[in-house]
Structure formats: C-alpha cells, structure tokens
Amino acid sequence: MAIGEALGRLEAVVHDRLAAGTVEASYVASLAAKGRGKIAQKFGEEAVETLIAAMSEDDPALIGEASDLIFHLTVLLAERGIAWADVAAEIDRRHGTSGHAEKASRS
Numbered sequence: 832m833a834i835g836e837a838l839g840r841l842e843a844v845v846h847d848r849l850a851a852g853t854v855e856a857s858y859v860a861s862l863a864a865k866g867r868g869k870i871a872q873k874f875g876e877e878a879v880e881t882l883i884a885a886m887s888e889d890d891p892a893l894i895g896e897a898s899d900l901i902f903h904l905t906v907l908l909a910e911r912g913i914a915w916a917d918v919a920a921e922i923d924r925r926h927g928t929s930g931h932a933e934k935a936s937r938s
C-alpha cells in the first residue's frame with residue numbers, strides 16, 4: 832500500500848475519533864482528552880523507542896516503533912488542525928528547491 836494512502840486512511844479515522852470525542856474504546860479520543868501536552872509527550876516517548884529500535888538489528892521492532900511514531904504524529908497534527916496534505920506540500924516544496932540547487936551545483 833502507498834504511504835500516502837495509508838496516512839490518508841489513518842488521518843480520516845483520527846479525525847472521526849477527535850470529532851466524536853467518545854473516550855470509551857477509542858485510544859485517540861482518550862489521548863486527546865488528556866490534552867495536547869500528553870499527545871506531545873506520547874510522541875516524544877515513541878521517538879525514543881524508535882531510536883532505540885534503530886540501534887538494534889530487529890527490523891520488525893523498528894517497523895513497529897516507526898508505525899507508533901507516525902500514528903502519534905498523525906494525532907498531534909490533527910489535534911492542531913494541520914493536515915498531512917500540508918506536510919506533503921512542504922516536503923514537495925523543499926524537494927523542488929533542493930532539486931534546483933542540486934542541478935545548479937552540477938552545471
């Protein structure tokens with residue numbers, strides 16, 4: 832599955848859970864109910880777990896931690912009202928810029 836498709840599907844579900852605000856049985860809603868600081872804290876914890884996994888030779892562990900990290904970043908962005916499309920546009924903008932710089936340095 833393409834990364835954009837996976838992130839888009841996850842983002843849509845996260846938006847639904849934030850809008851519903853029903854804490855029971857929803858990890859996203861219960862995390863959001865604890866506030867922005869808690870979402871950011873969870874993201875930071877997952878970042879540390881990802882870097883620890885990165886230092887091992889355990890690929891499934893790293894994939895799992897990277898998935899947790901991206902999931903929490905999706906919640907963090909959604910709670911701030913920022914869409915993955917906004918991040919994609921910034922990445923594209925930088926890619927275009929560095930591409931030109933690369934071409935210029937080669938000529």
Ligand SMILES: N=c1c2ncn([C@@H]3O[C@H](COP(=O)(O)OP(=O)(O)OP(=O)(O)O)[C@@H](O)[C@H]3O)c2ncn1[C@@H]1O[C@H](COP(=O)(O)O)[C@@H](O)[C@H]1O
Binds near residue numbers: 898
């Ligand atoms: N992709 C995820 C996902 N990835 C990770 N997690 C949760 O993130 C938490 C990771 O935190 P930890 O590893 O620290 O585990 P923990 O001890 O349970 O966490 P805390 O008690 O410290 O909060 C776990 O509870 C995982 O279940 C996720 N929870 C939900 N989703 C998806 O998000 C969508 C909405 O989920 P709900 O809000 O639960 O309906 C669904 O599509 C889910 O598949």
